[in-house]
Amino acid sequence: MKSIFRLHNRFILTLVLLAVFVWSLFSIQWNADLIHSGGIPTLLQIVEGLIHPDLSPEVLILGFESAWITLAYAVAGMSLAIIYALIIGILASGVLTSNRTSRIVSKVFFRGILGFTRSIHELIWAWLFVAAIGLSPFAAIFALAIPYGGILGRIFADMLNDVSGEPIKALKSAGASKLQTLIYGYLPLIWADMISYTMYRFECAIRSSAIMSFIGLGGLGYQIQLSLQDLKYDRVWAFVFFLIGLVIFVDVWSNFVRKALTDRKKRQGFSSGWRSVFFTLLLTIGSWVFIHIAENAQFFELLSEKNIEAAKRFFGGLIGLNNDEPAFLDRNNWAAALKLTLETLEMSIMAIGFATIAAFLTVVPAARNIANGHLTGSKKWYNWLLYGIVRLSYIFSRSVPELVWAMMIIFIFKPGLLPGAIALALHNFGILGKLWAEVIEDMDSRPIQNLAASGASKIETLFYGILPTVLPRFLTYILYRWEVIMRTTIVVGFVGAGGLGMEFKLAMSFFNYTQITLLLLCYMILVIIADFASESTRKAVR
Structure with a gap:
């Protein structure tokens, strides 16, 4: 009875998280105006730079220093x-x-x-x-x-x-x-x-x-x-x-x-x-x-x-x-700051949602026990190839800090919540994927092998064997990374990604110190809410 109640809680929680993610998407006006007029050419230049990086002696020496x-x-x-x-x-x-x-x-x-x-x-x-x-x-x-x-x-x-x-x-x-x-x-x-x-x-x-x-x-x-x-x-x-x-x-x-x-x-x-x-x-x-x-x-x-x-x-x-008139004692300033706080919350939810979707689509081939066939009993030559490609993408995405991702993405998208959410998602996709892959690698392989031996297809093995076992840990890591993202949303705002960070940078530039205090208070309120919500939700899925 207790296990049935726990499964019910996890199912309800999953639906709630999906609903909150969909709600956050409505904060964006999805149209062509999201991208700069030169955004696509800039994206192509960034990709070209990735393929042909500058490895001149001058850059290499500067890089080592x-x-x-x-x-x-x-x-x-x-x-x-x-x-x-x-x-x-x-x-x-x-x-x-x-x-x-x-x-x-x-x-x-x-x-x-x-x-x-x-x-x-x-x-x-x-x-x-x-x-x-x-x-x-x-x-x-x-x-x-x-x-x-x-x-x-x-x-x-x-x-x-x-x-x-x-x-x-x-x-x-x-x-x-x-x-x-x-x-x-x-x-x-x-x-x-x-x-x-x-x-x-x-x-x-x-x-x-x-x-x-x-x-x-x-x-x-x-x-x-x-x-x-x-x-x-x-x-x-x-x-x-x-x-x-x-x-x-x-x-x-x-x-x-x-x-x-x-x-x-x-x-x-x-x-x-x-x-x-x-x-x-x-x-x-x-x-x-x-x-x-x-x-x-x-x-x-x-x-x-x-x-x-x-x-x-x-x-x-x-x-x-x-x-005489500090910003943190002014009602209008609080109203404006709380609006930015809500935008920052929406950005963080979008970011963890995008990262979760990307990690979910790639995590299965990223597990070593699936690549070598130990978990499913199926050894294919392309499993190791997929494993290497996905694992490299995880290393690449998580090695680049969120701020650096944001500094590049802001050349493609116009300032707002979306570039910030994408930058945060790109960084956390690699972290979430790595953590999830390790969960699959550490799971008991015997029930999955029995499913495969009884003739279950790969899709059936995934949905009836692997996912029910690892989903609680997956949810725990999603909530943990959301806490981290909440702390980082203010940083991507520094480069024009919206939310509290953008206003914080302006306040620092104009030496408006009491406004800084107000924004820090809102920021800490967000972090406390994230900690409380995350801890309460984790208890619900245990």
Whole structure:
């Protein structure tokens, strides 16, 4: 009876999600005016640049230099994020508290800090830091450290709370203190998962580091932006390929680290693990040395009198000091901002809808156990070809940040919600497809093999065997990516994709600080709504 009720809930939820997606489509006037008059020729030029990228020695040297800057910023930012996440995440878990009341207070307070820091996109943090301390590499590093620290801290806290109670009770019975219980009980049990998830977030930090160029900081994104402004699409794709190479490098490194962690019992696993640790330390030290010497970034300069005065002026402006009519106290401004908030919500729903459709149409050939015939018992020569093509498309789409996709698409479509939704969908299609394919690869193959052996066709095997098994996980990943998209919608608006982001850029350009505060409040309301809706919906499909 319980399983029937759960299936009913999932069916109703699927229908609701489809209805909401269709509702979001009505926010667009579907006509020929969506495309620029020169949009199609521009699209052809972009495709030509993709096929024939500029691989001249000058571009290659510039690409390697910019790739290193992007990597160094990401490594430095993540090193600070890990420290922040460990400290606040442990406090947010409540494992160091001695009674129920202090545990609840600790969880609410520190989880609130983590929630606030991760709810604001890293590019927003970067813009705020640049306004406060100027174009310093530390603006990019802090902008990466704060939201990624919030994300990691939340996951670390959840991991600590999910630890089995038996080993912890045994340690406490032996007289271990709270700190000893943490070091010898909790952390050893979740250490591998913490490292694995941190490596995944590091891949995301590479893409985030690249888009710091939008506010004037160097790296691959800066070169992509300059090339787009000069309409040199062959150079654009050359630098995009460098970015894809960085993401693949991190992905391979991440797989190597995870394999070393799972092979601890083997001697080779130990040596691999130590090599990974040594390489990580070397890269971290090298990044900080580069930022300190080559970029001439001095930490104590941030505390200079000039910077402190600028920060006071900026943050004072955000809360409306010396402003008789702050925007966040005006009813008309709130009405306009809430309208933009609704548009931003529609954009995010369209984006996850487009990404879901594209991933659903491609995920089956992208699963390794289908390509090799292990799941269905059908081995065809073209299965591996399809597998390779789809998997490459996943890597390509997710390696390019949403902002870079938006910067190219805005040359084809007129400013509005549609180019923003397409840019977000292109990036998340690759992520969603990869996650879904891994779900199919991890499923129990015996029921599917029995279906195939009984004479079921491929379509019947898909709809009666594979989909009923994987659909709950698919829905979970859809909701998870929608949360992420909600945080990112404001960013694609910077380049004319509409919503809160477009208005935020204008407010920054005209130094309308109280308007910035109003837009940030609306943005945070959206993120909180997305978190609540996503968590409630996930519980319904469990």
